[in-house]
Amino acid sequence: METGIGLYIHIPFCRQKCAYCDFYSVLAQPGAIDRYLNSLAAEMRLQGQGQLISTVFLGGGTPSLLTARQISTVLDGVSRYFLLAKDAEISMEANPETLLNTDLAAYRVAGINRLSLGVQVLDNDLLPHLGRRHTAQDALTIITRAQAAGFTNLSCDLIYGIPGQTMVGWQHDLQTITARGLPHLSLYCLEVHDETPLGQAINSGKMQLPDPDLAADMYDWAREFLPQQGLVQYEISNFSRPGFECRHNLIYWHNDEYLGLGPAACSYRSGVRACNVADMDTYACLVQSGQRPVGSSECLDVRGSAAETVILGLRLMSGVDAHKFVQRFGVTLEDVFGDTITDLLQRGWLVSTEKGYALSAHMVPLANVVFRCFLTDTNT
Ligand code: SF4
Incomplete structure (x- = not known):
């Protein structure tokens, strides 16, 4: 497998804003997508220097609002300005609603080889x-059609902790999805952002979040159930059959380099994290006039970068790799975080692995508590 960087391409359009979502996206107006693809090509011209790309991730927004022809245009741009690895994983996020009248096989022909479906929940009262x-049936229809179109690398996102959701409903969703034989699942606890319609409904008392203990029980149930179905937990929120882990997201968790294109997309190169402006018009103006559309950037010092590498690595069940840490930073994990690691091993929150350290199984749901220890260590 060739080792290059990851390429994230933001497709900032949605048909309507979901009640819980705080990602940057705008409503898709006629002609806006083609205009955006011109800007994206301009950014590729600016940023592309023939870098080897191992993974491409079309995220959003709703990339599946693009036709297969438009996706093909985007990927042609990638091949033109970058060096796309022959075995590149090319993922597209998709909203089932947008694919109901679409020829899914055309997306495969365009170059997409991994599809990530935003199913979220299979309950027509909660959707x-x-x-x-x-509807729930729409989502299941798209899964069947994607499989028939030859998408063997198929993932779906599910949300737990939704107001009104029950344990029985959650179990039903997981049983229904796993019966379809998908090789990858991502499970997210509903996050409530104050500025979203859902956040406002909850803050004003119109809606109530379920008991946090119920959400925790839902997660625990999934962690027991999914491995019995052959889906191994490889990251806090992700489960897959062996060999179907999301290679693009592994780049993030290994804290390796990636480039983000499009408004609000972030990059991590040479220790610098840079995020593009989160505004379509400003983005278009900048790239069309030959300027990089960076809105903010942060240069991480070595200690900050080391803490981030540990925290991201611990998200993986395989843990953080001590050998790679030495290769990267020239010092051992123990040199930098010795006291914290000793303390966490004594508490039973971390375990030693063949390659380094991992969260102990009972701390996976409480990973943030462990992460805070490394952040505190960084600040001392
Ligand atoms: S489709 Fe996705 S990106 Fe768009 S509003 Fe809904 S959750 Fe957010």
């Missing part, structure tokens, strides 16, 4: 609470 316009 409108989330602002989703598809």
Whole structure:
């Protein structure tokens, strides 16, 4: 497998805003997508220097609002300005609603070899609470059609902790999805952002979040159930059959380099994290006039970068790799975080592995508590 960087391409369009979502996206107006693809090509011209790309991730927004022809245009740009590895993983996020009248095989022909479906929940009473316009049956139909179109590398996102969701409903969703034989699942606890319609409904008392203990029980149940179905937990929120781990996201968790294109997309290169402006018009003006559309950037010092590498690595069940840490920073994990590691091993929050350290199984749901220890260590 060739080792290059990851390329994230933001497709900032949605048909309507979901009630819980705080990602940057705008409503798709006629002609806006083609205009955006011109800007994206301009940014590729600016940023592309023939870098080897191992993974491409089309995220959003709703990349599946693009036709297969438009996706093909985007990937042609990638091949033109970068060096796309022959075995590159090329993922596209998709909202089932947008694919109902679409020839899914055309996306495969365009170059997509991994599809990530935003199923979220299989309950027609809960989907409108989330602002989703598809039904449970629509989502299942798209799964069947994607499989028939030859998408063997197929993932779906599910959300737990939704107002009104029950344990029985959650179990039903996981049983229904796993019965379809998908090789990858991502499970997210509903995050409530104050500025979203869901956040406002909860803050004003119109809606109530479920008991946090119930959400925790839902996660625990999934961690027991999914391995019995052959889906191994490889990251805090992700489960897959062996060999179907998301290679693009592994780049993030290994704290390796990636380049983000499009408004609000972030990059991590040579120790610098830079995020593009989160505004379509400003983005278009900048790239069309030959300027990089960076809105903010941060140069991480070595200690900050080391802490980040540990925290991201610990998200993986395989843990943080001590040998790679030495290769990267020229010092051992123990040199930098010796006291914290000793303390966490004594508490039973970390375990030693063949390659380094990992969260102990009972701390996976409480990973943030462990992460804070490394951040505190950094600040001392
Ligand atoms: S969840 Fe996805 S489809 Fe919904 S508004 Fe956010 S980016 Fe758009």
